[in-house]
Amino acid sequence: MAYLSEMQAIEEILEVGRRMYQRGFANANDGNISARIGENEVITTPSGVSKGFMTEDMLVKVDLDGNILAGTMKPSSEVKMHLRLYKEMPDIGGVCHAHPPISTTFAAAGIPLDQAYLQEAVVLLGVVPVAPYAMPGSVDLAESVVPFCGKYNGLLLEHHGAVAWAADPIHAFYRLESIEYNATIAMYSRLMGIERPLTKSQVNELLTLRPAWGVTAGGVPEGRDDE
Numbered sequence: 001m002a003y004l005s006e007m008q009a010i011e012e013i014l015e016v017g018r019r020m021y022q023r024g025f026a027n028a029n030d031g032n033i034s035a036r037i038g039e040n041e042v043i044t045t046p047s048g049v050s051k052g053f054m055t056e057d058m059l060v061k062v063d064l065d066g067n068i069l070a071g072t073m074k075p076s077s078e079v080k081m082h083l084r085l086y087k088e089m090p091d092i093g094g095v096c097h098a099h100p101p102i103s104t105t106f107a108a109a110g111i112p113l114d115q116a117y118l119q120e121a122v123v124l125l126g127v128v129p130v131a132p133y134a135m136p137g138s139v140d141l142a143e144s145v146v147p148f149c150g151k152y153n154g155l156l157l158e159h160h161g162a163v164a165w166a167a168d169p170i171h172a173f174y175r176l177e178s179i180e181y182n183a184t185i186a187m188y189s190r191l192m193g194i195e196r197p198l199t200k201s202q203v204n205e206l207l208t209l210r211p212a213w214g215v216t217a218g219g220v221p222e223g224r225d226d227e
Contacts, residue, residue: 001091004168009035009043010056012169016096017045019173021052025098025180030161032076035169036086036093040064044082046073051098077137084142085165088149094169096176099161103128103183107156116198116221117185122206125153125178126218133158153218154179199226 004012013033020026020033031051034044045051046058060071064083068075082095106113113128129148134140134157145163148155154164154175164175189195198206203223210218 001093003037003093004035006037006043006061009037009169010059012094013043013045013059014054014056016169016173017051017054020096020098020176021050023100023177023180025100025176026051027099031096031098032078032082033097033169033173034079034082034086034095037061041069042079042083042086044075044079046071047076049073078141080137080139080142081145081163085145085149085163088146089165091167092165092172093167094172095163095165096169096172097157097161097163098176100176100180100183102187103156103162103180104160106130106183106186107161108159110158112156113179113182113186114219114222115186115189115195116203116206116223117189118182119198119206121178121182122198122203122221123209123213124215124218125175125182126215127152127221128154128156128162128179128182129219130156130158133160136160151217151219153215196224197221198223200224201226 016033029048032045034042036042040063042062058073060075061069085095110130112130116122131144134144156162162179164172166172200223
């Protein structure tokens with residue numbers, strides 16, 4: 001595993017925070033971002049700060065058990081979930097959690113994003129399941145993501161929001177954007193009354209692209225029967 005340098009991690013977290021805020025994924029002080037910079041070191045966002053207005057001195061360095069190694073602010077209480085993801089998936093280097101409005105609506109309804117509507121989503125994202133309800137910042141929230149680790153690229157958190165992970169914070173945010181976009185397409189399809197996913201054969205053909213595109217997880221989105 002090649003980790004980001006501390007400065008690279010800081011720059012990516014601040015940039016993702018700005019994008020997250022500008023996209024309306026994290027209102028007020030919502031959301032949290034982290035980057036793994038070593039076997040036992042993680043840079044994470046602070047509690048109680050808007051992600052669109054963070055500065056370098058606000059970020060906190062913790063170990064994988066949540067002990068503060070550097071920084072003057074308190075880390076987000078939801079860092080427990082990030083740390084559990086890093087422990088379960090040693091090959092990831094970035095986690096991004098926010099409350100994008102459309103995908104969070106699906107999370108509130110307990111509806112997974114499991115239909116194969118878009119080619120790129122089948123290959124790069126796959127299924128986005130719903131992790132069961134847990135109190136924010138709790139150990140239960142951290143435990144709720146464990147059954148999905150290594151199998152998917154992101155999750156909806158029931159009545160809460162969405163979380164995605166990747167090799168670094170920027171690519172974790174890209175996946176979060178993909179979750180929101182896929183949720184938007186699913187919503188419009190339902191509003192139109194025309195739910196027409198790709199066929200099962202088309203889905204299986206698209207899945208053959210994953211190795212070449214560097215995708216190792218995602219499950220198999222549901223397609224319609226071949227005509």
